[in-house]
Amino acid sequence: MSAIATLAWNYFFLPPVGTFNVADPQNWIALFAFSVTAVTASELSGRARRAAQTAIERRQELERLYAFSQQLLSSDQPAELLNLIPRYITETFGIRSAAIMVSNRSDVYRSGPDIDGLETHNLQLICLRGEPRVDPEHERAFIPLRMGMRVMGCLGVAGMPLLSLQTLEAIGGLVAVSIERASGVEKLSRAEAARESEQLHSVLLDSVTHEFRSPLTAIKASVTTLLDRRSHPPEETQELLTVINEESDRLNRLIGEAAEMSQLDANKVEFHFEQASIATVVQEAVGALKQLLMQHPVDIRIPDDLPSVRMDPAYIKEVLVHLIENAAKYSSAGAPIRITAEAKEGKMNVSVADRGPGIDDFEQSLVFEKFYRGRNQRVQVHGTGMGLAICKAIVEAHGGKLGVTSQLGHGSVFYFSLPVG
Numbered sequence: 001m002s003a004i005a006t007l008a009w010n011y012f013f014l015p016p017v018g019t020f021n022v023a024d025p026q027n028w029i030a031l032f033a034f035s036v037t038a039v040t041a042s043e044l045s046g047r048a049r050r051a052a053q054t055a056i057e058r059r060q061e062l063e064r065l066y067a068f069s070q071q072l073l074s075s076d077q078p079a080e081l082l083n084l085i086p087r088y089i090t091e092t093f094g095i096r097s098a099a100i101m102v103s104n105r106s107d108v109y110r111s112g113p114d115i116d117g118l119e120t121h122n123l124q125l126i127c128l129r130g131e132p133r134v135d136p137e138h139e140r141a142f143i144p145l146r147m148g149m150r151v152m153g154c155l156g157v158a159g160m161p162l163l164s165l166q167t168l169e170a171i172g173g174l175v176a177v178s179i180e181r182a183s184g185v186e187k188l189s190r191a192e193a194a195r196e197s198e199q200l201h202s203v204l205l206d207s208v209t210h211e212f213r214s215p216l217t218a219i220k221a222s223v224t225t226l227l228d229r230r231s232h233p234p235e236e237t238q239e240l241l242t243v244i245n246e247e248s249d250r251l252n253r254l255i256g257e258a259a260e261m262s263q264l265d266a267n268k269v270e271f272h273f274e275q276a277s278i279a280t281v282v283q284e285a286v287g288a289l290k291q292l293l294m295q296h297p298v299d300i301r302i303p304d305d306l307p308s309v310r311m312d313p314a315y316i317k318e319v320l321v322h323l324i325e326n327a328a329k330y331s332s333a334g335a336p337i338r339i340t341a342e343a344k345e346g347k348m349n350v351s352v353a354d355r356g357p358g359i360d361d362f363e364q365s366l367v368f369e370k371f372y373r374g375r376n377q378r379v380q381v382h383g384t385g386m387g388l389a390i391c392k393a394i395v396e397a398h399g400g401k402l403g404v405t406s407q408l409g410h411g412s413v414f415y416f417s418l419p420v421g
Contacts, residue, residue, distance in 0.1 A: 001038075001042065002035060002038035002039045002041075002042050003035075005034075005038055006031060006034055006035045006038065007020065009031070009034060010022065010031055014027045014030075014031065015027075061163070061164070061167045064092050064093055065167070065170055065171070065174065067092055068088060068089070068092045068093070068171065068174060069174050069178075071084075071088045071092065072085070072088070072174060072175070072177075072178035073178075075182065076181075076182050076185040076186065076189075077182060077186065078179060078182040078183050078186055081178060081179065081182045082100060082102065082105075082107075082109045082179065083109055085098075085100055085109065085175055085178070086098040086099060086100055086109055086110055086111035087111050089111065089155075089157065089171065090111045090112075093157075093160070093161070093163065093171070094161050095157045095158070095159055095160045095161070096116065096139075096158055096159025096160075097110065097111050097112055097114060097116040097118065097157070097158045097159060098110070098111045098118075098155065098156065098157045098158075099111070099115075099118040099123065099155075099156045099157075100145075100153060100154070100155055100156075100175065101120070101123040101124065101127060101153050101154050101156075102145075102152060102153040102179065103127055103151070103152055103153050104152075108120050108123060116158040116159065117138060117140050117158050118140070118142075118156035118157075118158055122142055122156065123142065123154045123156055124154075125142075126142040126143075126144055126154040126156075127144065127151060127153060127154045129144075130144045130146070130151040131144065132144060132165065132168065132169065132172075134165060134168075138158075139158060139159050139160055140156070140157070140158045140160075141156070141157050141160060141163075141168055142154055142155070142156045143155045143156075143157075143168045143169060143171065143172040144172060145172050145173075145175055145176040145179070146172065146173065146176055147176050147177070147180055152176055152179065152180070153175075153176070153179070155168075155171065155172050155175055214247075215247035215248070215250045215251040215254075216247075216251065218243055218244075218247040219243075219244050219247045219248060219251075222240040222241075222243045222244045222247075223244065225240055226240055226241075257386045257387065257390065260390055261370065261386050261389060261390055261393075264390060264393040264394070264397075265393070269315075269397070271312040271315060271397060271398075272312050272314075273310050273311060273312055273398075274310070274311070274312070274313070275308040275309070275310055276308060276309060276311055276313045276316075277306070277308055277309075278302065278306060278309055278316075278341050278348055278350060278418075279302045279304075279306065279341070280313075281311075281313050281316050281317050281320060282300060282302060282320060282339055282341065282350075283300075284313075284317050285317050285320035285321045285324055286298055286300070286324065286339070288317070288321055289321060289324055289325055289328065292325060292328050292329075293324070293328055293337070295328075295333045295334060296327075296328050296331065296333075296334070296335060296336065296337050297334075297336045297337070298324075298336070298337050298338075298339065299336055299337070299338040299339070300338075300339045300340075301338065301339070301340045301341075302339070302340065302341045303341075303342070306341060306342070306343055306348070307343055307348075307420050309348045309418050309419075309420055310418075310419065311398055311418055312398070315394045315397075315398075316394070316398070316418070318390075318391075318394065319391045319394050319395060319402075319416065320339075320350070320352070322387040322388065322390065322391050323352040323391065323414045324337065324339070324352055325387075326354075326387065326388075326414070327352050327353075327354035327356065327412075327414075328354075330354065330356040330357065330412075331354045331355055331356040331411075332355075332356075335354065335355040335356070335411075336355060337352065337353070337354055338351075338352075338353040339351070339352050339353075340353075343420055346419065346420055347400075347417040347418065347419060347420060348417065348418045348419075348420050349415060349416075349417045350415065350416055350417075350418075351413050351414065351415035352413070352414050352415075353411060353412070353413040353414075354411045354412055354413075355410075355411040356411050356412060357408070357409065357411075358406045358407050358408040358409055358410055358411055358412055359404065359406040359408075359412055360406075360408055364404055364405075364406060367388055367404065368388050368389060368391075368392045368402065368404075369385075369389065370385065370386060370389040388402075391416070395416045395417075395418070398418050398419075399418070399419050400416055400417045400418040400419065401416065401417050402414070402415075402416040403415055403416070
């Protein structure tokens with residue numbers, strides 16, 4: 001364009017006009033100056049255009065790197081993340097295929113079934129050498145995954161667009177950081193799980209020791225008193241025998257709950273499902289607790305037209321016995337207990353409401369955990385903390401859900417739902 005502009009200026013403006021001849025020597029100087037100015041301006045314009053294009057490409061690469069870094073936060077599991085990273089690279093940067101190898105794993109994680117020139121031995125070689133290798137002719141690149149000075153793996157890409165070596169190394173750095181982060185989170189989770197398991201074992205030991213020691217202590221004291229050579233009045237003897245009988249039943253129940261919880265956890269419980277009426281099961285549960293409920297008026301609100309439910313009546317009765325018994329134990333004498341049932345949206349919803357002290361919001365998510373007991377009730381009411389955990393396991397085995405709503409000072413409502421039909 002500079003040459004064409006120079007010729008046009010000579011043809012149209014320099015005398016003799018209409019020819020390419022230059023008559024005046026001064027016009028040669030002007031023509032030369034015009035040509036130099038035009039070439040210089042065009043070169044500067046080209047550099048500015050190329051710089052702007054490079055800046056746009058760098059901005060796009062930064063945007064892609066940012067989007068890629070956000071995708072790397074999608075998982076905290078190293079194995080899952082390694083399977084996802086090659087696909088993220090191909091989708092974000094428009095690369096045909098990608099592969100990753102980590103030094104402490106034998107597998108190669110690929111974006112697709114095709115190897116596409118990303119051979120395993122090439123990835124291993126880069127892991128050993130720790131130097132990037134770019135093959136523009138075949139559009140392949142192998143980048144080491146570095147954490148500081150440590151090489152923890154290799155990234156291979158094929159069919160790549162015009163990505164700079166700095167961008168490829170930045171991708172490798174992000175991948176290395178994300179893998180190290182996921183590994184750290186996994187180790188932390190394992191340590192936390194081990195700590196919680198140790199804490200759970202300690203709680204279990206304390207709970208079981210305390211709950212088993214109490215009835216054994218009462219039985220031992222009663223037996224020791226009876227074996228005393230002194231004679232005892234019949235009333236005192238009867239009272240001691242009653243203590244032995246009650247504490248033996250309590251001990252037997254503790255052992256039974258522990259065994260049942262173990263079987264439920266191991267999925268070794270065999271349920272016998274049948275179509276049954278929830279009203280019948282509720283009446284049987286209330287009848288089983290007749291002695292305990294003498295101090296609590298029970299209000300049963302169950303419509304007569306409720307559909308039957310597919311369940312194991314014996315185990316659902318056990319759930320109701322636990323819930324009603326808890327309502328009675330944690331409520332003051334004379335406090336009413338209300339039992340309701342309704343069919344709604346294909347589910348049978350059963351609830352047991354009491355007027356007890358209530359459960360605060362923090363503990364509502366913990367009361368269904370094994371061996372957990374309310375902070376304010378551990379001394380006042382005997383128990384192992386397994387009852388609600390057993391109820392939850394039974395209800396979930398029926399395809400239902402167990403929950404609680406409560407307000408401090410106003411009581412609690414324990415409810416569970418079972419599929420109808």
